[in-house]
Amino acid sequence: MARILITSAIPYINGIKHLGNLVGSQLPADLYARYMRARGHEVMFICATDEHGTPAELAAAKAGKPVAEYCAEMHAVQAELARGFRLSFDHFGRSSSPQNHALTQHFARRLGENGLIDVVTERQIYSVADGRFLPDRYIEGTCPNCGYERARGDQCENCTKQLEPTDLIEPRSAISGSTELEVRETRHLYLRQSKLRDRLDAWIDSKTDWPVLTTSIAKKWLHDGDGLQDRGITRDLDWGVPAQFPGAPWEGMEGKVFYVWFDAPIEYIAATWEWADAHGLSDSDWHRWWRTDKGADDVRYVQFMGKDNVPFHTLSFPATIMGSGEPWKLVDYIKSFNYLNYDGGQFSTSQGRGVFMDQALSILPADYWRWWLLSHAPENSDSEFTWENFQASVNKDLADVLGNFVSRVTKFCRSRFGEEVPAGGSFGPEEEALIERLRALLGAYEGFMENMEIRKAAGELRAMWVAGNEYLQAAAPWAVFKTDPERAAAIIRLSLNLIRLYAVVSAPFIPDTSERMLAAMRSDDDSWPEDPARALAALPPGHGFTVPDMLFRKITDEEREEWQQRFAGRRG
Numbered sequence: 001m002a003r004i005l006i007t008s009a010i011p012y013i014n015g016i017k018h019l020g021n022l023v024g025s026q027l028p029a030d031l032y033a034r035y036m037r038a039r040g041h042e043v044m045f046i047c048a049t050d051e052h053g054t055p056a057e058l059a060a061a062k063a064g065k066p067v068a069e070y071c072a073e074m075h076a077v078q079a080e081l082a083r084g085f086r087l088s089f090d091h092f093g094r095s096s097s098p099q100n101h102a103l104t105q106h107f108a109r110r111l112g113e114n115g116l117i118d119v120v121t122e123r124q125i126y127s128v129a130d131g132r133f134l135p136d137r138y139i140e141g142t143c144p145n146c147g148y149e150r151a152r153g154d155q156c157e158n159c160t161k162q163l164e165p166t167d168l169i170e171p172r173s174a175i176s177g178s179t180e181l182e183v184r185e186t187r188h189l190y191l192r193q194s195k196l197r198d199r200l201d202a203w204i205d206s207k208t209d210w211p212v213l214t215t216s217i218a219k220k221w222l223h224d225g226d227g228l229q230d231r232g233i234t235r236d237l238d239w240g241v242p243a244q245f246p247g248a249p250w251e252g253m254e255g256k257v258f259y260v261w262f263d264a265p266i267e268y269i270a271a272t273w274e275w276a277d278a279h280g281l282s283d284s285d286w287h288r289w290w291r292t293d294k295g296a297d298d299v300r301y302v303q304f305m306g307k308d309n310v311p312f313h314t315l316s317f318p319a320t321i322m323g324s325g326e327p328w329k330l331v332d333y334i335k336s337f338n339y340l341n342y343d344g345g346q347f348s349t350s351q352g353r354g355v356f357m358d359q360a361l362s363i364l365p366a367d368y369w370r371w372w373l374l375s376h377a378p379e380n381s382d383s384e385f386t387w388e389n390f391q392a393s394v395n396k397d398l399a400d401v402l403g404n405f406v407s408r409v410t411k412f413c414r415s416r417f418g419e420e421v422p423a424g425g426s427f428g429p430e431e432e433a434l435i436e437r438l439r440a441l442l443g444a445y446e447g448f449m450e451n452m453e454i455r456k457a458a459g460e461l462r463a464m465w466v467a468g469n470e471y472l473q474a475a476a477p478w479a480v481f482k483t484d485p486e487r488a489a490a491i492i493r494l495s496l497n498l499i500r501l502y503a504v505v506s507a508p509f510i511p512d513t514s515e516r517m518l519a520a521m522r523s524d525d526d527s528w529p530e531d532p533a534r535a536l537a538a539l540p541p542g543h544g545f546t547v548p549d550m551l552f553r554k555i556t557d558e559e560r561e562e563w564q565q566r567f568a569g570r571r572g
């Protein structure tokens with residue numbers, strides 16, 4: 001038995017996520033966590049909401065609520081949706097937790113003591129009317145290059161020219177519209193990542209099993225241009241982890257907080273601490289996942305994320321950990337994803353284009369979405385959600401193949417033998433061939449799941465469902481019954497057992513349906529079918545079962561067209 005620590009990139013607090021966000025991190029992390037638990041490993045699966053930064057403040061202001069209250073409410077909304085999609089986090093934490101405040105300040109102090117933090121004086125735009133410094137994105141003005149009137153302080157979206165806020169003509173606050181702006185001096189903490197470049201470089205080089213997508217992004221940031229740059233880790237904001245605190249090795253940071261990219265990954269650790277506190281456990285219970293001097297040296301740590309998050313996880317967060325000089329666990333494997341597009345374009349939160357998590361659950365149960373999203377995960381390239389493809393995949397894989405098998409077998413058995421596993425007959429060459437086929441498919445499935453090759457794993461699972469259908473079709477118990485009921489009994493006995501086997505191996509993809517299948521088989525034996533031949537004898541003759549309601553319904557053409565219209569844009 002191994003110990004596996006799994007973290008999903010933490011979703012930002014301001015709003016409900018779309019299906020592209022879900023499949024880019026949380027959902028595949030859940031698949032892996034469920035599989036590893038099913039194989040008997042000890043798993044700690046952590047996620048949280050990312051609650052700091054200007055967007056949270058602005059969203060709260062727009063909602064007319066104090067930011068702490070807004071974040072608490074949105075955390076509850078996201079947690080409920082996570083439960084709706086059956087994301088099996090051991091803990092879904094909050095980056096605004098006291099634990100994360102304490103750990104973020106702890107890491108900052110250690111980095112400061114190790115000479116890895118500088119105090120840098122910068123000139124920034126201050127809005128007198130708003131009473132605050134404005135980050136680049138919150139300053140608008142006329143582009144000096146093309147004359148576009150709504151250019152942002154970091155970039156003109158019309159001509160794409162990179163800008164400094166001081167380049168803008170007639171700059172104004174994007175918050176209040178005020179033009180009463182001044183350039184003022186302000187001091188910030190910088191993390192001297194450049195001093196850790198060689199260590200990071202060697203560490204990345206040691207990760208020979210990582211996908212090139214991941215290592216090439218890290219290498220680019222390490223070596224392009226002047227190489228890895230030092231980064232500001234504080235901001236002039238109210239909401240966040242205070243950068244001035246008792247024991248801080250610097251002065252004059254009052255009124256400043258750590259920037260969200262610094263404290264967000266630390267929340268992986270803090271959320272595990274939150275988990276221990278929530279369960280009345282001790283520090284040693286979370287240390288054994290994170291401190292290599294306290295039991296975490298045999299932990300395998302796997303992170304899931306979209307490709308845009310790779311730089312923070314291959315460089316910034318490791319720099320924080322290495323620079324602390326303390327034995328915290330570094331990531332062992334990063335599984336990163338490309339983007340899921342939506343019906344010929346992109347998902348868009350601002351335009352409400354695409355299906356969002358709450359909407360998805362309002363029209364179909366979680367398993368329909370889980371199956372499609374995971375079996376089409378954007379692993380090696382971007383992938384695209386279309387309603388035609390979704391309809392075809394649900395109707396064929398789930399309804400026609402898996403659902404139909406369960407329905408036919410249980411109903412036929414009820415009508416001919418009653419609601420119990422029939423006795424009599426024995427397995428012949430057809431059953432032997434099926435078992436051999438399942439053994440091969442299951443082995444391949446396990447290999448892909450271990451390696452987090454999700455689409456390929458889904459393909460093997462589908463092939464197992466198809467194998468059962470083909471067997472049933474060829475063995476034709478409904479025809480055989482007329483001349484040889486004993487033979488029909490053997491076929492059905494195997495098929496009922498196959499339903500239990502399907503329930504177990506399908507559970508990481510479609511957990512609710514798996515539970516229903518096990519319940520219909522009146523079995524609580526969810527042990528992994530290490531040996532398919534033995535697993536297919538788990539339910540003995542005389543074992544009772546019930547015919548379940550239809551497992552999956554088909555999506556009609558009318559529904560497909562209606563949903564296509566409804567989610568084309570302008571949510572709400």
Ligand SMILES: [Zn+2]
Nearest residue numbers: 143146156159
């Ligand atoms: Zn421009």
